[in-house]
Amino acid sequence: MPTATANPGKSLISPTDHMLVLIDFQSQMAFATKSISAELLRNNAALISRAAKSFSVPTILTTVAEKSFSGPMFEEIVDAFGGQPMLDRTSMNTWEDAAVIDEINRIGKPRIVFAGLWTSVCIVGPVASAIDQGFDAYFIADACGDISTEAHERAVQRMIQLGAKPMTSLQYLLELQRDWARTETYDSTTGIAKKWGGAYGLGVTYAKTMFGASEGGHA
Template identity: 85%
Template sequence: MTITATPTPGKSLISPTDHMLVLIDFQSQMSFATKSIAPELLRNNAALVSRAAKAFGVPAILTTVAQKSFSGPMYDEITDAFPGQALIDRTSMNTWEDANVIAEVNRIGKERIVFAGLWTSVCIVGPVASSIDQGFDAYFIADACGDISDEAHERACQRMIQLGAKPMTALQYMLELQRDWARTETYDATTGIAKQFGGAYGLGITYAKSMFGASEGSH
């Protein structure tokens, strides 16, 4: 049998319209014990993911646990990207067991869900495992998650992958949304977010534009 290639994206690649983003427990108390990723990198990656989702119009759910009584506010890097959006506060460690969150999941109505948050082994594994059991297509942004140790984070990632979840990184998430530099309507937003939060890649964009007037879409 002859296989014919076509210039079309794979079905497992995400697009701005085929998923929702769920950001879980990016809060002070959860961050204090997070050791698998440096706090400044975690905050940077959370900002990158949040701004990418906002720029591409991805519906997002922002949820916290015991915000006022124990865990503290959600990162400004996230709430600033979604001004005025209400946070869903929970008592359950597993986001998927909160009726208010599930009501929002059903309202948005996407079968593909991208998760990120703290901690990987509890607050991310819980909803990932639960959503997969109910037929959802789950992804997680590994470098926008963190845990109390490298071991805890890595075992949690392995467990989710074994369940069928797909791992991503923060920069990968944004670039997969853009995917074609000819998409001019989101070009400036994507390169702007990359310059601010994209690390060495962002520096490269700034250098190329400053020194040569180059752009990603040029040949």
């Protein structure tokens, strides 16, 4: 009979146990994305970027053929990271780019969370490669998109079959916080939720405005 303890499961992410890799959130890639609306995709990209920045998660920003074809990374991401340099590639598979791999090794985290465009190419490639080399891979499914729902869903299935763990954008933020008693990030987390957390964010705003209420009893 196992003994329960008040400790989180090892598969739950924390701000210090992973890096975030944001891949090809660029205009040319977004134009052909049909599995998620551009508005929701941009919202979710902003949500996870602000979450990572708030919790000081090491983050790699990478583009493909930025100047010659695909265009700049979404402003929502660029603004969150305050002008952090982009690692531009020629390879569709981020994992085959030496500069990206150098940065992954420099950061030195065994767990990697991925998000970007397109799911079936630019996310499957590095997820499969990372798993093959012994990394623990996660992907934020609603911050990824593809040229069709079919393409996105088959890519998600493939990554799960390989052992990657799917997440959602709001889940990513709340899993980083995980305890409302963590007052040092409480205001930032609820602020991000209110702006980019959809209906949940509206609920936080409503409760605070109407009743002075808040998560965990904080005023």
